[in-house]
Amino acid sequence: MKKFLFISETYPSGLTGTSVKTRNTIQHLLKLGHKVDVACISFDTLVKKELKHKNFRAFAIREKGIRRFRIGWFWRVFEIIFTYKPFIVSSIFNKKVQMVFDALEEEYDRVFFDGFATLQYARKKDARYIYIDDEDITYLMKRRVDQESNIFLKIFLYTEFLRSLFFEKIKLSYMNQVWAIAKEDQKRLKTLSPAKTLLMPTLIEEQKNCFSKKSKDFIFVGTLSWRENYLGLRWFIKNCWSEISNDFPDSKLLIVGQQGDDSWKKLIKNYKNIKLLGFVDELDSVFKKSAIAISPVFVNVGIKIKVLTYLSYGIPTVSTKISTGGMASTNGIYLANRNNFAKKTKELFKKSDLRLKLSKEGWENIKKNHSGFALDLFFSKSKIFD
Numbered sequence: 001m002k003k004f005l006f007i008s009e010t011y012p013s014g015l016t017g018t019s020v021k022t023r024n025t026i027q028h029l030l031k032l033g034h035k036v037d038v039a040c041i042s043f044d045t046l047v048k049k050e051l052k053h054k055n056f057r058a059f060a061i062r063e064k065g066i067r068r069f070r071i072g073w074f075w076r077v078f079e080i081i082f083t084y085k086p087f088i089v090s091s092i093f094n095k096k097v098q099m100v101f102d103a104l105e106e107e108y109d110r111v112f113f114d115g116f117a118t119l120q121y122a123r124k125k126d127a128r129y130i131y132i133d134d135e136d137i138t139y140l141m142k143r144r145v146d147q148e149s150n151i152f153l154k155i156f157l158y159t160e161f162l163r164s165l166f167f168e169k170i171k172l173s174y175m176n177q178v179w180a181i182a183k184e185d186q187k188r189l190k191t192l193s194p195a196k197t198l199l200m201p202t203l204i205e206e207q208k209n210c211f212s213k214k215s216k217d218f219i220f221v222g223t224l225s226w227r228e229n230y231l232g233l234r235w236f237i238k239n240c241w242s243e244i245s246n247d248f249p250d251s252k253l254l255i256v257g258q259q260g261d262d263s264w265k266k267l268i269k270n271y272k273n274i275k276l277l278g279f280v281d282e283l284d285s286v287f288k289k290s291a292i293a294i295s296p297v298f299v300n301v302g303i304k305i306k307v308l309t310y311l312s313y314g315i316p317t318v319s320t321k322i323s324t325g326g327m328a329s330t331n332g333i334y335l336a337n338r339n340n341f342a343k344k345t346k347e348l349f350k351k352s353d354l355r356l357k358l359s360k361e362g363w364e365n366i367k368k369n370h371s372g373f374a375l376d377l378f379f380s381k382s383k384i385f386d
Contacts, residue, residue: 001035004029004111005108007040008040008118038058038060086160136184169192178196180197202326217254218254219292220254220295221283223259255268256277287313293317293318294345327369332362
């Protein structure tokens, strides 16, 4: 039996994209008979689903919410401009998490830094250190720079990109292994560190197939404050939903996710048949009503947990190609782009036999490529139990 410590950005509730990977990985290690502890921040603004096991401990430090960037903060020159750490990292630094890590790290066989911001807690090179890259934040910053039109935000994002590059080069030099969850991310990370860089499968819990030909709603699941979800879903509502709703007036768009602010309520007031459900504990209750899931995401790093979740419940999915990045297979997915997203969604809705076929393919895709067996093979390759 080995003893592992995870330093995580948030509590592993399994209710946001990144925490799904963390929770499922921890649960699998516990199932294999190992001891796992986690040190993290527990944000009051996120629903907390306790992970309970006799061999699991959580050192969760409560905070009200994630600090967000505001234009006015440009005046905080010394804090924001003259630091090597990007704001996306320093905004979730917690002294108590650092204290827990410093006090306990010698007890463990392996220490996992789970997420980009957690690298800030590493202060030395150690053969036990492993970095799990849930999303390639540096590349994401570069994409955000390219897309941003506000000159002040563009400048800020560019400095974030440069700081991210510098920060990861320093911190990755402390790691013994680096685990990427997408091939493209693995290629880039290999150039930054002499550490062994591996491609880690994302474990998704096996679910009962919820597909029914009689279902008639459309569904989107994701954290609504995350920029790429925010922009993609708003684009879909403004550019696609009216056309779809006019053709299928008995269908609704179900929006499921945490951290939706009042701007969402204001937006959907202008459209028919949209229901903002917020957090839903039992996803099968909404997936049973859903004919099609959507992932209108135009910037992607890592792997989209929302897409894997859709497929695990057997829901055929209309998705942009970029939203499938990192996946071993696109079985179960009906690909679309900006120009034909509405057309493809309507087309798939009309073809119930095709939806059934995609449902079966997607469900099998998860069983084959995102199972505990795939993770066991990876653990064997990484030699973390040696």
